[in-house]
Amino acid sequence: MSSNGKPKIAFFDFTSCEGCQLTVIDSLQDHPELLNVVEIVQFREAMTEKGEDYQIAFVEGSCSRASDEPRLKKIRQQAAIVVALGACAHLGGVNALKALHPLDEVRKYVYGDKADWYETYDARPISAVIDVDYAIPGCPIDRNEFISVVKALLLGKKPPIPDYPLCVECKLKGNVCLYTKGQVCLGPVTRAGCGAICPSFGASCEACRGFITNPNDNSMREVLIEAGLTVEDITSIYTMFTTYQVREKIQQKG
Numbered sequence: 001m002s003s004n005g006k007p008k009i010a011f012f013d014f015t016s017c018e019g020c021q022l023t024v025i026d027s028l029q030d031h032p033e034l035l036n037v038v039e040i041v042q043f044r045e046a047m048t049e050k051g052e053d054y055q056i057a058f059v060e061g062s063c064s065r066a067s068d069e070p071r072l073k074k075i076r077q078q079a080a081i082v083v084a085l086g087a088c089a090h091l092g093g094v095n096a097l098k099a100l101h102p103l104d105e106v107r108k109y110v111y112g113d114k115a116d117w118y119e120t121y122d123a124r125p126i127s128a129v130i131d132v133d134y135a136i137p138g139c140p141i142d143r144n145e146f147i148s149v150v151k152a153l154l155l156g157k158k159p160p161i162p163d164y165p166l167c168v169e170c171k172l173k174g175n176v177c178l179y180t181k182g183q184v185c186l187g188p189v190t191r192a193g194c195g196a197i198c199p200s201f202g203a204s205c206e207a208c209r210g211f212i213t214n215p216n217d218n219s220m221r222e223v224l225i226e227a228g229l230t231v232e233d234i235t236s237i238y239t240m241f242t243t244y245q246v247r248e249k250i251q252q253k254g
């Protein structure tokens with residue numbers, strides 16, 4: 001806590017496109033009242049000051065190299081509350097797709113003949129390295145959800161992140177299901193909270209918010225097969241944002 005009684009907040013980035021940090025800046029522009037009740041001490045995307053004394057840490061990006069680990073552990077040691085910000089930090093996100101290819105090939109594809117210059121390994125969510133208190137899902141995060149989470153944390157409450165399928169939100173919006181139009185969608189197994197934004201605009205949900213607790217994967221797979229998807233198509237849609245989770249499930253099943 002700062003001398004003025006305001007909780008100190010810091011933002012950090014790891015492997016990411018920084019789109020979630022931009023969403024934070026965008027959200028805060030509409031909620032200047034929040035800036036009066038917290039003190040932001042570190043936020044590389046938005047300010048040059050770099051305070052190391054903070055109670056709440058928002059971490060964007062996945063852990064994709066060994067040198068990320070001590071940095072993450074230092075953040076965990078300092079912060080009373082650590083929040084994963086967005087799909088990269090929460091799930092590993094699109095960065096984890098590289099686990100589907102040999103690492104050397106990926107390095108050469110990205111860095112060419114300079115591949116040996118850059119340190120990297122399979123991308124993981126930050127929860128694979130440190131304990132994480134809460135996650136704000138999405139790629140990018142939902143701006144309103146970010147504000148709700150900050151307000152809940154300041155009130156000492158659990159952030160209101162839904163744990164029911166996206167189809168609930170989609171139906172409440174009165175959308176016609178994409179399956180009736182010959183398209184596919186991961187709504188039945190995906191965590192709600194984005195307002196079913198993709199299906200509302202005619203695009204398939206690819207689970208950027210991750211899966212609900214206990215999704216019915218078998219039924220989802222049957223529905224996708226009935227819709228004409230091949231095993232390769234199903235792997236592709238199921239791993240866009242959730243490669244790390246899918247691999248974990250496969251390992252758990254042996």
Ligand code: SF4
Binds near residue numbers: 017019085087089138
């Ligand atoms: S979750 Fe998406 S928008 Fe956010 S940092 Fe990762 S890639 Fe960018």
Ligand code: SF4
Binds near residue numbers: 171176179187196199
């Ligand atoms: S379009 Fe997707 S989210 Fe909407 S009801 Fe159909 S499966 Fe569910």
Ligand code: SF4
Binds near residue numbers: 166190196198208210
């Ligand atoms: S509809 Fe699916 S893919 Fe689109 S934002 Fe929501 S969770 Fe992410």
